[in-house]
Amino acid sequence: MSPEGKKLLNIVILGFGFMFMFTAFQTCGNIEQTVLKSFNNTEFHGSGYTSMAIIYGVFSASNMIAPSVVTVIGPQLSMFFSGLLYSGYIAMFIYPYTWSFYTASVLVGVGAAVLWTAQGNVLAINSTDGTIGRNSGIFWALLQFSLFFGNLYIYCAWHGHVHITDMDRQTVFISLTVISLVGCFLFFLIRKPDPEPAPPEAAEVLLQAESTDSLWSRALDAFGECAGVRRGSVGSPPSAPSGLELTFYSGVYGTCIGAMTRFGQDAKSLIGISGICIGIGEILGGGVFGMLNKCRSFGRNPVVLLGLVTHYTAFFLIFLNIASDAPIAPEEGTHLQAYITPSVGVALLCSFLLGLGDSCFNTQLLSIIGFTFRDNSAPAFAVFKFIQSIMAALAFFYSNYLLLHWQLLILVLAGFLGTVTFFLAEWRAESSRRESDYDSI
Template sequence: MGDRRVINVYLLGVAFMLLFTAFTTCGNIEQTVIRSLTNTSFSGSGYNSLAIIYGVFSVSNLIAPSVVAVVGLKMSMVFSGVVYSGYVVSFCEPMTWSFYIASTLIGFAAAVLWTAQGSFLILNSDSTTINRNTGTFWALLQCSMLFGNLYVYLQWRDTTVISDHDRSIFFIILSVISLAGTAILLTLKNIKHVDSNSEINDPLLQDSRLFKEKAMSTLDQITSEFRSMLRLFRTKNMMLLSVTIMYSGLVLTFYSGVYGTCIGATRQFGPVAKGLIGLSGIFIGIGEIIGGGIFGLLCTNNQFRRTSVILLGVIVHLLAFYLIFLIIPGDAPIGGATSSLYEPYLSPSPAAALVSSFLLGLGDSCFNTQLYSILGILYPQQSSPAFAIFKFVQSISAAVAFGYSNYLVLSWQLLILTSFCFFGTLSFFTVKKIEDNASDLQDF
């Protein structure tokens, strides 16, 4: 049984790595690809697509547990993987209507996918393996930032305009990778029981059989889940942490969609601009992997306070924002960096752009690892509604950010990020102080 669970965790991580190699690379490059389309009838926007995805994702979190309860953990993930693959396929021959329909469907599929993933990971863990399994999954998932972006760099580093042929080949490859990840999900084995010494007590996370046995009618379950989330959301700690979660959603928008577009639109980078998009994604992924691995280990061994990790995340993010402000033209997110009014303050340097990418990934890992950790500590018996709120708030803020990314110049976007970075950090530190006063926790 133990070996089967270890195999399940690795298979889950590899499957998600492949799925998100396709999807993350797609999100990073799609606005640049759309701007190169020769199809004049296509009127879609990559920013609008991502805004739809995260908007639908946020709402769908309210009903995703019910869908997973009825369909089952493995088949919920397989269904979602097929939808993810369909979204990537839509770029092979872009049409506005299919593009936005796929964006809507993938928003729903994402909520189902992550609900089932969390349940399956907990099901295959116990009190002695949960940290190891979570770290293993995180590392494999973040590797998705490397491979697709490496292809973009190698193939498009000397390309100024992405041809229809190159686009089709690229997205066919991504589609095959995504379908391979979905196929791996089919090899997962159901685990019928959890270990007796498991400390995971959330009834929604025990196993799919218990899920189904205790499932109420769909409407009743949705109502019950919503009420549970609403009660938890009204607590002081969760409302404070929501500000930090909102910041994580804004940063997600910036590094996964906006920053790559900015690099590709910076004419001072010359013919290497398009290839730099892929290289930037690789450096973001390296920052994510290093930060998640190192700080997860240090905090587990009580060698590093969680507030110190957050403070480091603030420092590296503010440094990244300042570098980006200096070297990227102000109108790069919205107009292709053509106006002399928005010339960068310093001559754009590929090295500085890649350093900024690494810092974005490192800072993001600081915030996300500590948010996951603090939610697990504060709500060990309410993990399901707590993480549903986390995804709900994060996806709403990401949707809003993708919406305004169509219209705001870079300086305004960076100002918003800086403001939420400050208030999100203040909120996190306030929760830490409240909990220290309440329970005398020394290592939060």
């Protein structure tokens, strides 16, 4: 197999591994608040929103050490061991205790930082400037198939269920644990790409650098560079709204739909259909917009602007269609009505738009970070995930308390600021590329 074919195969395997893992984990995040409300145990006092806030809070802090972990043990083992922590978190729901629930939340937060830093590293070392957009799109599309399969299973398993029994919960989470473990072992099929030949002088400089600088100090230097100390904040501010939107579509919106008693007895199973619609939007966006990166004249900015318009449309329709107390409603749901007669069709259309808009932002963020920091990608992706996860933790925390319309207002403001800062980052990246082309001539 040619070197380019081997790299493409690695990207496909990477995508399938994440698809299996996140079929389990994203489905778990989508349903856990609803499941825990139905859990009949007076000794359990956990909240799904609080758990996810812990996960993303620890995730953000752990990004400081993630580049060093990936450098020391390699991206393949990093993804495998991190995946085992994800599987442990999912298995905990088979019979949850408060202490195990929150302990597993901390551990999976650490694993998430290492997992996503390693993923970014594998994506970068298997890509070139000409293929990074294509590979980002392929990976993103395969990853988002996880939303389709996992949520289809939830719909079939919970169809017609007004209350989630212990047997329902255990059957679902045993299945999800097995699916997650399959994804972990797929990472062992990834092969190291053939190294590009380097001139002797470069190899000598690299050896000197290895002998004089510690892995930790180099990671911190690169981390600071990516954060904007020397080259401008390419990944940091634009990734903030993606963290807030991640919280909303992966945990809050499904809970809102399940709490709408006006949707009838199938409200709980509609959480699965909503997740499928989000996945269709993500897959469509990942496939189309990732490929558009190959066209330099088209650029990334129009795709990001389309994502902003798509999200604003979804937020407005959700504001009209979903009751304001739906995110924090008790197990029996909310009987309130928003500004229009609640419509299942509108709710599922909004799910699709949320997924489509999210893919617009994320494919372009992955592309610009991989393009700008291809030679030092692990710390760059760590910064991206650091900002994204700390904002997700904040959003899951306030989701315990804020009504829906306040959450939507925060998303509107963050989306606008994130789009503006992405435009600035894209301008800097293109300016840097043009300067590099000029220097090479």
